[in-house]
Amino acid sequence: MSYLLQQVLNALQLGSIYALIALGYTMVYGILTMINFAHGDLFMVGAFLCFLSVLFLKLPFVATLVVSMLGTALLGVTIERFAYKPLRGAPRVSAIITALGVGLFLENFTLALSPYPKHIPSFIPNTIWTLGEISISLLQVVVIALSIVLMVILDLIVRRTLLGMAMRAISWDKTVAPLMGVPVDFVISATFAIGTSLGGVAGVLYGLCYPVIDPYMGIMVGWKAFISAVVGGIGNIRGAMIGGYILGAVEILVVAFLPSTYRDLVVFALLLVLLVFRPYGILGKATVQKV
Amino acid sequence: MAYPGKGLALLCRSLPKGWEPGRILLAAGFALSFIIPATDFIDQYVQLVLMYIGINIILSVSLNLVNGYMGEFSLGHAGFMAIGAYVASVISVRVFPAWAAVWLFPAAVVAGGAASALVGLLVAFPSFKTRGDYLAIVTLAFGMIVKSAIENIGALGGPRGFLGMDRLTNLPWVFFWTVLSVWFVRNLVYSRFGRGVLSIREDEIASELSGVDTRRVKMLAFVVSSFFAGVAGALFAHLLQFINPRVFDIIKSTDILIMVYLGGIGSLGGSIIGAVIYTVLLEVLRPLGVWRMVLMPLVLVLLMLYRPKGIMGLREFSWFVPRADLFSRGLRHSKKDLADGAP
Numbered sequence: 001m002s003y004l005l006q007q008v009l010n011a012l013q014l015g016s017i018y019a020l021i022a023l024g025y026t027m028v029y030g031i032l033t034m035i036n037f038a039h040g041d042l043f044m045v046g047a048f049l050c051f052l053s054v055l056f057l058k059l060p061f062v063a064t065l066v067v068s069m070l071g072t073a074l075l076g077v078t079i080e081r082f083a084y085k086p087l088r089g090a091p092r093v094s095a096i097i098t099a100l101g102v103g104l105f106l107e108n109f110t111l112a113l114s115p116y117p118k119h120i121p122s123f124i125p126n127t128i129w130t131l132g133e134i135s136i137s138l139l140q141v142v143v144i145a146l147s148i149v150l151m152v153i154l155d156l157i158v159r160r161t162l163l164g165m166a167m168r169a170i171s172w173d174k175t176v177a178p179l180m181g182v183p184v185d186f187v188i189s190a191t192f193a194i195g196t197s198l199g200g201v202a203g204v205l206y207g208l209c210y211p212v213i214d215p216y217m218g219i220m221v222g223w224k225a226f227i228s229a230v231v232g233g234i235g236n237i238r239g240a241m242i243g244g245y246i247l248g249a250v251e252i253l254v255v256a257f258l259p260s261t262y263r264d265l266v267v268f269a270l271l272l273v274l275l276v277f278r279p280y281g282i283l284g285k286a287t288v289q290k291v
Numbered sequence: 292m293a294y295p296g297k298g299l300a301l302l303c304r305s306l307p308k309g310w311e312p313g314r315i316l317l318a319a320g321f322a323l324s325f326i327i328p329a330t331d332f333i334d335q336y337v338q339l340v341l342m343y344i345g346i347n348i349i350l351s352v353s354l355n356l357v358n359g360y361m362g363e364f365s366l367g368h369a370g371f372m373a374i375g376a377y378v379a380s381v382i383s384v385r386v387f388p389a390w391a392a393v394w395l396f397p398a399a400v401v402a403g404g405a406a407s408a409l410v411g412l413l414v415a416f417p418s419f420k421t422r423g424d425y426l427a428i429v430t431l432a433f434g435m436i437v438k439s440a441i442e443n444i445g446a447l448g449g450p451r452g453f454l455g456m457d458r459l460t461n462l463p464w465v466f467f468w469t470v471l472s473v474w475f476v477r478n479l480v481y482s483r484f485g486r487g488v489l490s491i492r493e494d495e496i497a498s499e500l501s502g503v504d505t506r507r508v509k510m511l512a513f514v515v516s517s518f519f520a521g522v523a524g525a526l527f528a529h530l531l532q533f534i535n536p537r538v539f540d541i542i543k544s545t546d547i548l549i550m551v552y553l554g555g556i557g558s559l560g561g562s563i564i565g566a567v568i569y570t571v572l573l574e575v576l577r578p579l580g581v582w583r584m585v586l587m588p589l590v591l592v593l594l595m596l597y598r599p600k601g602i603m604g605l606r607e608f609s610w611f612v613p614r615a616d617l618f619s620r621g622l623r624h625s626k627k628d629l630a631d632g633a634p
Contacts (some may be wrong), residue, residue, distance in 0.1 A: 033424075035427070065599065083592055083596070086596050087595065087599070092423065092424075093358075093364055093552075094595050094599040096427070097548065098592050098596070100545055100591075100593035101549075101592040101595065102588070102590040102592060104542075104588035105588035108581065108585045111584070112581045112582055112585055177577060197619060202424075223431070223435070226428075227428075227432075227516065230428055234585060254297075259443075260438075262443060265436060265443060268432040269436060271428070271432045272417075272432050272433075272436070275428065275429055276417065279425060
């Protein structure tokens with residue numbers, strides 16, 4: 001029983017990171033109906049920014065977070081401005097290919113600058129509390145609490161502020177929203193900034209939990225976060241949060257009871273099964289194609 | 292109409308019946324593919340690059356059938372390639388006796404292609420219900436599952452990879468399979484069935500209403516596409532003599548996508564040009580080391596921004612297009628065609 005509870009804690013930790021990244025995918029999809037395949041690599045950039053600011057600037061935790069968030073947000077907005085914006089009217093496939101290209105560029109550029117995996121020095125005190133038979137580390141508390149706080153803030157932004165209303169308006173109807181005075185370009189930039197900065201936070205947290213980082217780390221984690229977004233129903237913000245935790249739980253349970261090499265197999269098979277029975281995810285709505 | 296190639300065209304027309312320029316080129320190419328390795332008058336390295344070009348042409352032409360002509364978005368082509376590579380390798384190493392492996396090589400390649408085609412049939416089923424982004428996700432997950440499954444099968448060497456194949460892939464075989472794949476896809480695309488494929492790209496619902504059996508068309512397109520991907524994988528495995536699951540990951544799928552979209556979707560000439568340019572460019576830029584891998588995606592992004600239709604952009608080399616089509620598209624008007632009674 002305590003073994004299972006311990007695994008639940010691990011699942012919450014991993015799920016928080018997946019949920020944070022999945023939010024970036026789902027926000028961009030909701031507003032542009034475009035899969036931003038470069039998002040996983042922005043997460044990687046976030047981890048590398050964390051590495052740089054810890055090693056060279058010797059910043060404390062909160063400042064590191066801010067640096068990573070600002071850096072990835074800036075990068076995300078720049079990518080949107082120069083690579084995605086000109087393609088808004090183009091066929092969807094062009095946008096997907098461009099996103100794949102941007103992702104590859106980020107990976108290989110980082111690889112060219114830093115060919116070897118980097119180790120992030122631990123800068124959170126390694127405190128461990130024991131509750132009965134379960135041990136909780138400070139790191140786990142920070143990861144889970146910070147993620148939940150950020151998700152609550154995001155949910156408030158989307159549901160209670162003017163910016164959030166504008167986002168929902170654009171995702172509801174792209175043609176009418178600008179006619180009602182919604183500044184589309186600004187809202188899309190803001191969406192990218194928020195989504196990628198959450199990815200940056202996830203990068204920092206991932207770097208703290210699993211401190212060896214390399215330029216290709218964003219591929220697998222990114223795809224899995226993307227699967228979380230699909231599982232929850234892509235375009236749906238609360239769905240992405242739920243999906244992230246489901247995926248984290250599945251992965252941890254597979255590793256806990258099966259050989260760890262089966263992890264990816266089970267996760268992707270789960271995705272296929274889900275798409276067959278519930279193609280629009282848990283919270284997603286089926287779209288009807290009009291003729 | 293005056294154009295630079297007029298003299299050449301006249302020369303071609305004055306050839307005796309049956310001596311079409313295409314056939315002559317084909318025969319010459321096939322002869323060359325035997326002469327080059329026999330005499331080694333071209334560098335071994337260039338021969339290797341030529342074989343890679345051939346394999347990449349097979350891959351991009353086969354992916355173009357699904358992504359370009361049918362308008363679906365498949366992201367798992369490397370998965371089909373992996374199945375072909377592993378099945379063919381296992382057959383030629385474990386099943387065939389060592390002395391016969393050379394003679395039975397075509398059988399191994401066909402077996403690899405067939406296994407891949409069978410799996411392609413499975414992937415076709417989700418495409419009945421979903422398309423667009425969700426089909427892209429399904430194919431992506433398929434590619435990941437193939438890679439992950441191979442990593443977990445100890446008999447195939449797992450993540451360590453599989454080796455023991457002889458270097459059975461040579462220039463004539465690559466040439467033969469490349470020509471076969473282009474010929475097959477070309478004939479498929481311009482057949483009645485091919486019209487169905489194109490109609491799915493333009494409007495799936497309308498094509499279904501006009502009597503196209505979209506399920507059958509999709510199944511066949513996926514089967515043909517994955518068959519040739521499997522063939523390419525088999526050739527690749529017997530050229531490299533070592534395969535490992537990581538070779539066939541998402542980056543490989545992206546490579547093939549880049550070739551297709553670089554050349555231009557829905558164009559066989561585009562796929563060939565894309566494969567040639569991409570392969571040659573990667574080799575030429577080799578001195579740049581890791582920076583060439585930075586440059587290539589940048590080229591792709593710029594291409595999508597400034598010429599999203601690729602180099603050929605839905606156009607086609609006229610020698611791939613049947614004469615009746617050329618006439619109906621108004622690309623060639625001559626009294627001779629009218630006299631021939633072309634529709």
